[in-house]
Amino acid sequence: MTNDLTEGKPLPVIFRMALPIMAGNLFQQFYGMTDTIIVGRLLGRNALAAVGSTSSLYNMILWFANGAAGGFAIILAQKFGARKYEELRQRLALSIMLSAATSFLVTLLSLAVIRQTLQRMHTPAEIYPDAVSYIVTLLAGLTATVAYNMAAAVLRAVGDSRTPLLFLVIAGVLNIALDLLFIGTLGWGTRGAATATVLAQTVSVLLCVLFIRRKYPVLHLKRTDWTFVPEHALQMLKLGIPLGFMGIMTASGIIILQVAINSFGAVSVAAYTAANKMESLFTFPLAAYGMAMTNFCGQNYGAKKYDNIRKGILQCHFLMAVTALAFMLILETAGSAIAGLFLTSGDSEVIALTTQYIRVIALFLPVFGIVMILRAGIQGLGYAGIPTLNGILESICRILWTLWLIPHGSFRHLCLVNPTAWTLAAIMMICFYLFRIRKKLMNP
Numbered sequence: 001m002t003n004d005l006t007e008g009k010p011l012p013v014i015f016r017m018a019l020p021i022m023a024g025n026l027f028q029q030f031y032g033m034t035d036t037i038i039v040g041r042l043l044g045r046n047a048l049a050a051v052g053s054t055s056s057l058y059n060m061i062l063w064f065a066n067g068a069a070g071g072f073a074i075i076l077a078q079k080f081g082a083r084k085y086e087e088l089r090q091r092l093a094l095s096i097m098l099s100a101a102t103s104f105l106v107t108l109l110s111l112a113v114i115r116q117t118l119q120r121m122h123t124p125a126e127i128y129p130d131a132v133s134y135i136v137t138l139l140a141g142l143t144a145t146v147a148y149n150m151a152a153a154v155l156r157a158v159g160d161s162r163t164p165l166l167f168l169v170i171a172g173v174l175n176i177a178l179d180l181l182f183i184g185t186l187g188w189g190t191r192g193a194a195t196a197t198v199l200a201q202t203v204s205v206l207l208c209v210l211f212i213r214r215k216y217p218v219l220h221l222k223r224t225d226w227t228f229v230p231e232h233a234l235q236m237l238k239l240g241i242p243l244g245f246m247g248i249m250t251a252s253g254i255i256i257l258q259v260a261i262n263s264f265g266a267v268s269v270a271a272y273t274a275a276n277k278m279e280s281l282f283t284f285p286l287a288a289y290g291m292a293m294t295n296f297c298g299q300n301y302g303a304k305k306y307d308n309i310r311k312g313i314l315q316c317h318f319l320m321a322v323t324a325l326a327f328m329l330i331l332e333t334a335g336s337a338i339a340g341l342f343l344t345s346g347d348s349e350v351i352a353l354t355t356q357y358i359r360v361i362a363l364f365l366p367v368f369g370i371v372m373i374l375r376a377g378i379q380g381l382g383y384a385g386i387p388t389l390n391g392i393l394e395s396i397c398r399i400l401w402t403l404w405l406i407p408h409g410s411f412r413h414l415c416l417v418n419p420t421a422w423t424l425a426a427i428m429m430i431c432f433y434l435f436r437i438r439k440k441l442m443n444p
Contacts, residue, residue, distance in 0.1 A: 054134055059251045
């Protein structure tokens with residue numbers, strides 16, 4: 001049932017690995033998109049703005065926990081590629097312990113400061129109660145979300161990207177049904193949307209765990225595997241913590257940007273909320289190529305197949321470019337129609353701003369794809385420092401833009417924030433790969 005990513009030509013191997021991840025990312029975005037559409041149509045503009053005003057803050061918390069868990073999974077991929085299965089199981093047990101401790105501590109800290117943080121972000125008074133209700137519920141279920149992403153990362157580390165997709169499809173259908181029940185029938189408001197998401201993620205976790213126990217003997221843990229070895233923990237933390245910190249830095253820039261958006265008023269917040277969901281819907285499939293490269297590079301690095309890594313990185317860029325061009329065409333021609341899904345026809349001003357934002361983003365999708373592939377591929381080789389610095393560069397760019405936006409900018413200028421950050425990050429990653437990583441792979 002495991003999939004050896006070190007055998008065969010890189011292009012089909014990467015594509016087979018990336019395709020289920022891409023579909024899985026689409027379904028994960030489907031969770032958020034469903035919440036947004038149902039909230040916008042059943043609860044109105046203010047509730048939609050409330051959900052959107054918390055997304056950047058929640059992403060910062062989630063990206064730290066998931067970044068750390070993803071760093072742990074890199075070690076698993078390397079051990080699997082090297083055929084060191086006993087060490088693989090030991091690192092898996094350690095990953096579970098470290099991920100559980102991380103998510104528990106992050107949840108406690110986040111719940112303690114969330115209300116004060118939303119106030120300091122200048123969340124508009126008319127949406128503040130709904131915003132608190134939504135994000136507190138999501139944070140209470142953070143452990144389930146992190147557990148699913150950890151289980152999915154473990155399956156991808158051994159080359160299985162299809163099973164997490166299957167379970168996400170099941171959870172996606174459940175999420176829709178629960179949204180309609182909690183919001184439309186029971187009238188739980190934004191809290192109902194968050195509850196539906198948490199319960200759907202919990203089902204995904206249970207399905208992943210049961211499947212691993214039934215189908216993957218190589219991952220069956222013994223009592224002797226549950227041993228905390230400080231040296232091994234330190235090795236995993238050296239990868240996990242920088243990647244988690246990168247998530248914090250990237251999200252911090254987005255949070256500061258949210259402060260600027262909040263100052264533009266509820267109409268701009270609602271427009272950015274819808275546009276951000278659309279942006280995620282089209283950028284996360286491109287990020288799937290990066291996730292595939294993490295495991296492809298990790299397994300091949302463990303197997304010492306360096307030529308495969310070089311070929312794989314080049315060919316993955318070709319796959320990404322074709323996908324990005326298709327997405328650009330869709331957004332440029334049908335962006336307004338897609339934006340209309342989130343709101344009623346009476347919100348024409350919000351729809352116009354949403355369309356303006358997404359058409360600019362569409363032009364820079366290939367640049368985003370370059371960042372994802374190189375950053376994730378380098379992570380798979382065990383380098384955490386440069387991807388972290390890359391995330392810091394993105395954050396600094398967003399912060400500088402925001403400092404200018406608050407007193408001088410408008411929604412039109414907001415549309416250029418992410419494209420500028422992606423461009424600078426892409427330049428940095430291209431230079432590092434060409435002048436450091438590529439030479440090292442050619443002369444190991």
